Every structure is written in structure tokens, then in C-alpha cells.
Amino acid sequence: RLKAALRDRGVRVYLDDTDDRPGWKFNESELKGIPLRIEIGANEVDSNSVVIARRDSGSKETLQVGDVETRIPALLNEIQSSLFERARVFRDTNTHDAKTLDEAKEILKANAGFVKTFWNGNAEDEADMKEFQATVRCILENETGEKGTCIVTGEQTDRRVILAKAY
Secondary structure (H helix, E strand, C coil): CCCHHHHHCCCCEEEEECCCHHHHHHHHHHHCCCEEEEECHHHHHHHHEEEEECCCCCCCEEHHHHHHHHHHHHHHHHHHHHHHHHHHHHHHHEECCCHHHHHHHHHHHCCCCCEEEEECCCHHHHHHCCCCCEEEEECCCCCCCCEEEECCCCCCCCCCCEEEEEC
């Protein structure tokens, strides 16, 4: 009944009714990236409740069966927001500005994440960057019209890019 009710609310549901042990099932759901696990065992059936386990925080809560239909979609939105914000913080924390090629090399050599810099964007310049195992991962839109010095040629440009180490 829960599976059908959640599907009616637009939630994708996978029912693991195999005979595997719970620990195995929990691990499988983690590896598959399932954001929310509903655990229903003998105790839950007796008390007309379910246990909800969040993948993003590892927290668990017990819900009455009647509350599941409304709580699950809200929880999925919370999890999406949480994961998105965590990814944004990680990206911002690990993105460093570089004004010269040497600065970019040092940042990437230290495996410090991403480098935001100015770059003209021609094939010869890109070949120079590949020498120190860097590739352009993203060309940023320049909404402000800001200009800077290309780290390879030293010429003025309005193109900003994100570099990262190539593996």
C-alpha cells in the first residue's frame, strides 16, 4: 500500500523484498545512491509505523504509516537541498583564483581543487596547460564584463575558465 501511495505522489520506489540480511540491503541502497530508505520490520508492523533513514545525514526517524505519504516527498526535497548545498560549499571551498600560470601550477600541484583564472582560449594555450596536467573544465559566462590577463599569453581577455588537474 505504501509503495502505491508514494508512486501516486510521484516518488520512485524500489521494494527490496529479497531474503538478504538487513545490513546487506542497507549497504546496497547506499551504494546505489538511494537517498531515503524506509525500513519495515516486525516491530514496525506491530506498531503501524516505519523507520525512515536519510542517506545524506544518516539520521533516522520513526513515522506512523498514515504520515508517510506526506512526509516522504517533503523529506526528499530536504535531502536534495542538503546535498546541493553541501556540493556548493565543497566547490566554493576548493576553487582558488590564480593570476599567473605559476600560481595555477602550484594550486594544481598541491591537489587543492579547481583554479579560476583568465584565459584567451586558443589551442596553443591549451597545449601549454596540458604540460602541467591541467584541463579546462568550464568556460564561465562573463556577466560583469570584467577583464584580466591571460595566464598563458599575458594578453587582456574577458574569458574566465575553471581549470582542474587531469588524471
